[in-house]
Amino acid sequence: MTRFPGSAAYGLCIALGALLLAGAQLTGPSGNAANSFAEPKVAELAEAAKEGDVERVDQLISQGVTVNARGKEGWTPLMYSLTGTSTKGLQRLLERGADANLQTERGGSAVSFAAHRQESESLKILLAHGGNPNLRSRPAPPFTTYDVTPIYDAIRGRNPENARILIKAGADLNVRNSAGWTPLMEAAIHRSYEVMYVLLEAGADFRLTDSGGYSVTYYLLDVRLDPKSDVFKSRRKCMKFLEAKGVDFEKEKLRNAEIDRQNEERRKRSPTGNALDP
Numbered sequence: 001m002t003r004f005p006g007s008a009a010y011g012l013c014i015a016l017g018a019l020l021l022a023g024a025q026l027t028g029p030s031g032n033a034a035n036s037f038a039e040p041k042v043a044e045l046a047e048a049a050k051e052g053d054v055e056r057v058d059q060l061i062s063q064g065v066t067v068n069a070r071g072k073e074g075w076t077p078l079m080y081s082l083t084g085t086s087t088k089g090l091q092r093l094l095e096r097g098a099d100a101n102l103q104t105e106r107g108g109s110a111v112s113f114a115a116h117r118q119e120s121e122s123l124k125i126l127l128a129h130g131g132n133p134n135l136r137s138r139p140a141p142p143f144t145t146y147d148v149t150p151i152y153d154a155i156r157g158r159n160p161e162n163a164r165i166l167i168k169a170g171a172d173l174n175v176r177n178s179a180g181w182t183p184l185m186e187a188a189i190h191r192s193y194e195v196m197y198v199l200l201e202a203g204a205d206f207r208l209t210d211s212g213g214y215s216v217t218y219y220l221l222d223v224r225l226d227p228k229s230d231v232f233k234s235r236r237k238c239m240k241f242l243e244a245k246g247v248d249f250e251k252e253k254l255r256n257a258e259i260d261r262q263n264e265e266r267r268k269r270s271p272t273g274n275a276l277d278p
């Protein structure tokens with residue numbers, strides 16, 4: 001089981017909570033348009049977009065329905081359209097002026113939701129219409145979030161293709177989240193090794209360290225996997241890539257053990273029990 005040094009255990013709790021929250025957000029705040037949007041016509045627009053009924057979308061917008069109207073928790077018809085399977089409504093809303101970068105009160109956006117999905121067409125459409133591949137998820141109180149960009153959503157969704165799409169659009173490969181982790185670390189923590197390999201190929205910096213002094217090798221090594229599993233094979237592929245770049249995992253084990261020792265000494269000296277205290 002992976003250990004998380006210093007205050008990183010707190011970050012892990014945030015990460016897991018955010019992951020669960022992301023899944024819940026993809027169905028909308030209440031699960032249906034009528035309860036998600038107070039204005040009936042806006043609810044109808046959201047539902048039409050979800051179902052891919054572009055004629056009805058055009059009719060409602062022509063009748064004066066605001067394309068970027070807000071529902072519960074700040075949801076928009078564009079975000080709601082992602083709860084369906086058709087991309088036609090999503091496309092038409094964007095063509096009629098929908099903003100791909102609006103965020104819910106919890107910090108989610110159409111781009112982040114699309115990055116988490118298993119299909120990739122929605123993400124391509126959003127980015128083609130001004131979606132920001134580096135949009136930070138910044139929530140409004142009392143909500144909290146993991147303060148991530150869409151590349152983290154692709155990691156959580158275990159979608160290598162979405163990662164490639166975001167990278168091509170200019171996603172920052174080394175952007176840190178609120179726990180101090182990089183996308184590579186996040187991928188290792190979530191065992192999203194296929195996405196991790198995409199990040200490595202694209203040039204993500206594997207030498208960066210977190211607030212505890214650990215590089216991504218710590219999170220790669222400190223996990224138990226079935227050697228016959230596909231996950232194990234995917235991790236091994238990442239490790240071979242790093243070895244080709246000069247990483248010596250035996251030396252990394254010794255380095256990580258020394259950092260463990262130093263952090264434990266700091267924790268013992270700290271009045272709060274936090275190894276990251278000054």
